[in-house]
Amino acid sequence: MGKALLIIDMQAKPFVWKNYGGKSLYQEERLLEQTKCLIDQARMRNSPVFYILFTEQEGSLRSENQPLWQVHEQIAPLEQESLIIKYHADSFLESELHSQLQDYGIDALVMCGIQTEYCVDTTVKSAYSHGYHVELVTDCHSTYDSDGLTAEQIINHHNSILEPFATLVHSSEVQF
Template identity: 75%
Template sequence: MSKALLIIDMQVMPFIWKDYGGKPLYQEEKLLENTKQLIDNARKANSPVFYVMFTERQGSLRSENEPLWQAHEQIAPLGHDPIIIKYYADSFLDSELNHQLRDQGIDTLVICGVQTEYCVDTTVKSSYSHGYKVELAEDCHSTYDSDHLTAEQIINHHNSILTQFATMVRSSEVQF
C-alpha cells in the first residue's frame, strides 16, 4: 500500500476572509495544528504530500502565484511537494492529480482541508470513484457557519455521511 496526504485548498484566502467582512473559519488554529501533524508524519514516512490549490483564472488575487492563492505559511509546501492546480470543487476534474498519483503508485489518500461541504466532500467522493482507498482526517477539515447550520454541524454531518466513501480517522491516529 502506498499512501499520500492530500491537503485541499489550505490557502491564504479561507483564513483571512474574516478580516474582510466574511465569517471565521471554524477552529482554524486546530485545523493548522492537525495539518502540521499530518504533514510531519507523512514526511517521516516518506509519503508524498500533495497540495491541491483552488485557482481562479488570470487577473484574480486567487490566480496562480498571487497573494491569496498561496498555501498558508504555517503549512507551506517544500520544493519537492507536488502542487495540483484545480478550478473546480472536484480535485480530479481537469487537473493532473490522478495522473500524478498513478505515476507514484499511490492507492490510498489521506484527505484534509477546506471547505468541508464543497471541495473536501467532492474530492472524497471522487477519490473513491477513481478507485482510491480514502481516509478522511475527521478533525482536519473545516468550513464556515452557514445561514442554516453551524460549521460544527456541517462538519459532523459530513463526517457521518462520508463514511460511505472513506474511513474516518483522527489526525493523531493516521498511519503513513
C-alpha cells in the same frame, strides 16, 4: 502501492476572509496545527504530500501565484512536493492529480482541508470513484457557519454522510 497526504485548498484566502467582511473559519488554529502534524508524519515516512490549490482565472486575487492563492505559510510545501492546480470543487476534474498519484504508485489517500461541504466532500467522493482507498481525517477539515447550520454541524454531518466513501479517522489515528 502507497499512501499520500492530500491537503485540499488550505490557502491564504480562507484564513483571512474574516478580515475582509467574511466569516471566520471554524477552529482554524487547530486545523493548521493538526495539518502540520499530518505533514510532518507523512514526510518522516517518506509519503508524498500533495497540495491542492483552488485557482481562479487570471486577474483574480486567487489566480495562480497571487497572495491569496498561496498555501498558508504555516504549512508551506517543500520544493519537491506536488502542487496541483484545480479550477473545480473536484480535485481530480481537469487536473493532474490522478496521473501524478499513479506516477507515485499511490492507491490510498489521507485527506484534510477546506471547505468541508464543497471541495472536501466532492474530492472524497471522486477519489472513491477513481478507486482510491480514502481516509478522511474527521478533525482536520473545516468550513464556515452557514445561514442555517454551524460549521461544527456541517462538519459532523459530512463526516457521517461520507462514511460509505471513506474510512473516518481521527488525526491521532493516521498512519503513513
